[in-house]
Amino acid sequence: MKAAVIVFPGSNCDRDMARAFAQAGLEVEMVWHKDTALPAGVDIVGVPGGFSFGDYLRCGAIAANAPICAEVKAHADRGGYVLGVCNGFQVLTETGLLPGALLRNAGLKYICRTIGLRTEAADSVYTQGYGAGTEIALPIAHHDGNYFADDATLDALEGEGRVAFRYTDNPNGSARDIAGIVSANKRVLGMMPHPERASEAAHGNEDGARLFAHLTSALATA
Amino acid sequence: MQEPAITEDLIAAHGIKPDEYAEILRILNREPTFTELGIFSAMWNEHCSYKSSKIHLKKLPTTGPQVICGPGENAGVVDIGDGQAVVFKMESHNHPSYIEPYQGAATGVGGILRDVFTMGARPIAAMNSLSFGEKDHRKTRQLVHGVVEGVGGYGNAFGVPTVGGEVRFHPAYNGNCLVNAFAAGLADADKIFYSAASGVGRPVVYLGAKTGRDGVGGATMASAEFDESIEEKRPTVQVGDPFTEKRLMEACMELMRTGAVISIQDMGAAGLTCSAVEMGDKGGLGIRLDLEKVPQREANMTAYEMMLSESQERMLMVLDPAKEAEAKAVFDKWDLDFAIVGETIAEDRFLIMHNGTCMADMPLSRLSSSAPEYDRPHVPTPAAEPLADVPQIDPIDGLKGLICSPNYASKAWVYEQYDSQVMADTVRIPGFGAGVIRVDGTEKKLAFTSDVTPRYVRANPVEGGKQAVAEAYRNLTAVGAKPLATTDNLNFGNPEKPEIMGQFVGALDGIGQACTALDMPIVSGNVSLYNETDGQGILPTPTIGAVGLIAADEEPILDYARDGHVALLVGRTGNHLGQSALLYEVFNREDGDAPHVDLDEERRNGEFIRANRAWIKCCTDLADGGLALAAFEMAEASGVGVHLDTDNTAELFGEDQGRYLIACNFDQAEALMGAAGQAGVTIHTVGKFGGDTVRFGASEAPLTELSGLYRGTFGEIFG
Helix, strand or coil: CEEEEEECCCECCHHHHHHHHHHCCCEEEEEECCCCCCCCCCCEEEECCECHHHHCCCCCCCHHHCHHHHHHHHHHHCCCEEEEECHHHHHHHHHCCCCCEEECCCCCCCEEEEEEEEECCCCCCCCCCCCCCCEEEEEEEECCCEEECCHHHHHHHHHCCCEEEEECCCCCCCHHHEEEEECCCCCEEEECCCHHHCCEHHHCECCCHHHHHHHHHHHHHC | CCCCCCCHHHHHHCCCCHHHHHHHHHHHCCCCCHHHHHHHHHHHCHHHHCCCCHHHHCCCCCCCCCEEECECECCEEEECCCCEEEEEEEEECHHHHHHCHHHHHHHHHHHHHHHHHCCCCEEEEEEEEEEECCCCCCCHHHHHHHHHHHHHHHHHHHCCCEEEEEEEECHHHCCCCEEEEEEEEEEECCCCCCCCCCCCCCEEEEEECCECCCCCCHHHHCCCCECHHHHHHHHHCCCCCHHHHHHHHHHHHHHHHHCCEEEEEECCCCHHHHHHHHHHHHHCCEEEEEHHHCCECCCCCCHHHHHHCCCCCEEEEEECHHHHHHHHHHHHHCCCEEEEEEEEECCCCEEEEECCEEEEEECHHHHCCCCCCCCCCCCCCCCCCCCCCCCCCCHHHHHHHHHCCCCCCCCHHHHCCCCCCCCCCEEECCCCCCEEEECCCCCCEEEEEEECCHHHHHHCHHHHHHHHHHHHHHHHHHCCCEEEEEEEEEECCCCCCHHHHHHHHHHHHHHHHHHHHCCCCEEEEEEECCCEECCEECCCEEEEEEEEEECCCCCCCCCCCCCCCEEEEECCCCCCCCCCHHHHHHHCCCCCCCCCCCHHHHHHHHHHHHHCHHHCCEEEECCCCHHHHHHHHHHHHHCCCEEECCCCHHHHHCCCCCCEEEEECHHHHHHHHHHHHHHCCCEEEEEEECCCEEEECCEEEEHHHHHHHHHHHHHHHHC
16 A cells, blocks of 8 residues: 655644654655656645645645646546645645635734544544544644635534534634535545544554555545 | 945945955955845854854763764754654744744744754754843734744644743843744654765755845844834745745655765755855865856845845755765656756865856855954953842742743643644643654654743843753653753844843853753854843843653653642742842842752762652653643642642742652652662652642642633733
């Protein structure tokens, strides 16, 4: 089983995500944003956190137009798995793989803090390990994590069981407390919290490890 | 382009004193050109030359078996075993931050990160020590917001975890805030890169961002006092671009692996001038630069502007010519400039050519190693008046007085704006004692702390200097780390005043004594003088940044207090209220002497904590606010109440040194008592953890109420 982690200039959680994949038993390859093909045999593409291209424009907007993103989209269209965390979630909304947008936090400040989440959409490979309605804690670290979509889109997301995580105490103004959503086929997940920062005993919190562990076992049996 | 004529006004505007100008005439044997005058002013100002501080800095302890490289390079290098080294330094960006808080603070962070990765170390931790004026002063709110957002804006985007720091408020900083930024990086001990050029005729290469007109004259500005005209100095502040810095760091890491780098130096204060002179001077070589080859952001830049620009995210290196193509490919990959702008030359000469015209031609070594050096007159600070009577106070009222002040309230409002966990190696985030990170790929951990109590230093510079180091030692010890080494960021007023110079000399004496006794040599540092506005100096603020190591086979002390735990005090019973937080925050007084530091006791107590870590669940040092604040902070962080037996004001709020508060279960307490007896360490039970109230003697309040005050205060004042 193989994971590819995309590296944009300005990505800064790329190594962290690669380590979390590797610890869960995946072979990991780093992929440069100017590349025009994903490595052969990739099961899941990780789009990491950071400040791609500085995020001086709308977060993720330039990254979404990097050559590799066409390949990430093609991978998703073929039914491949994609995990976008933080800036990666922003990039996935900018590519159109996930609906909605991430606006500036309602409090206008960057927030780095461990927050409570409730898992939903328990039928995705990312959330199955938690079960629906489970409360977990994960760190967030972002300036633009305020999820926005129009009511019709939000209704559709909820109706189709595509809300993966909700905040138990909304830190950033996100619509309907949404912290993460999946694609219609539930194989593309975008989330603002950082599971890779809560994936080992040394982090003092291993709630994120379950996401990677279950993903790996699901890929193994797929 | 015709350069302006050299006049007395022009010389004075460059901050060059008449006797210094006379020296320039002697060195050149002629009148300097305008560009040369600018270069002299850039190199000879206080910020770059350390001319007032050098003779005193030489007295500091800087060596030890753990030290790989002490002061004089971009950062200090310390051995952490297994062929690895931690590279760190702290540096001020005070003046720019007061003029333009966001960019001033941001570029302060950028500058210190560059110092670290220039040496081949990937930055792994950052801290910052911030001092602001009183909370109600008209400038303070804007400065707090700007500085905190600037620190976060740069560090978060660059991707370094901010794991610690300090924030203080005092009217002495009303006209002159302090922003001291610390960074540490990790490198292989045998792959450290230095700045000394070597080899004649080797290409001098410019790397990174383009040169603009920003920051021209910044180092000279930072070496002057402020007055009402500071708004005019805004253009001397640089503008930061963390995205470019991140790419520059990654490119440098790749470049260093190619073997192309002979020597490398970042462009910080005084930009191209200072970096080129440093490389030449340390290597005993001259440098020739052809300025038309410098990548430029703006049209028609003059030689003067290019030599003095402080545009950020730039580096200068001496290249192995055989590896030019390989080196250039790395910078092309990261879309950064790579330009050969000159060469090393055999003669002692700094030769600046621009479109074939010689703009400056001066003996290079005279700019740096033989720059002016002063032994300025200094008078010792007079002994403090004895402390007047301090009335007994209801202890919970006293505690509330502290935690409702922005000085001792929770700083979550600040540190939650900093990414403390990027790189996924953070073991302890800011908020309670030293920050701890794991050394990537190992079980080793590094602890970081930044400390100083400026009130103490003003009252008694020698004891205050000792105390800053001792508190850092205790903070590292409290998480189970062995203190390794120190960086000092010495912020003082105008050194031309003998009483200010006396504070400086005294504090350095104390710092030196403590670093020697506690085996924490100074490996890097920075001096910031002229922190005055309209003749009003800041509190003397020698910030101590320190790093400790927790070996792979050692347990850190990171747990929390639990219901039923015993509260043990290591060290003497509190008595010293002079210059205490209680006195300042509750009684609005700043009298008495600073607490004295017994360095033997510090060492004995610290070694006791580290040796007996197996019995200790949770530990914190006692500092400002004494036993009362330490017990409250431990209870608050642990989410459990605490009851202390005493209600005596001095016992609760005294700031005697060398002390720790421990939480552990009863059996562990017995074991600790026994071990303390053998080690000659004073220890006794002062209370217990449990319940949901904080009770000192008979005075009591619910933990949730106090916690609400503690966590709410900062946001209420500045939010």
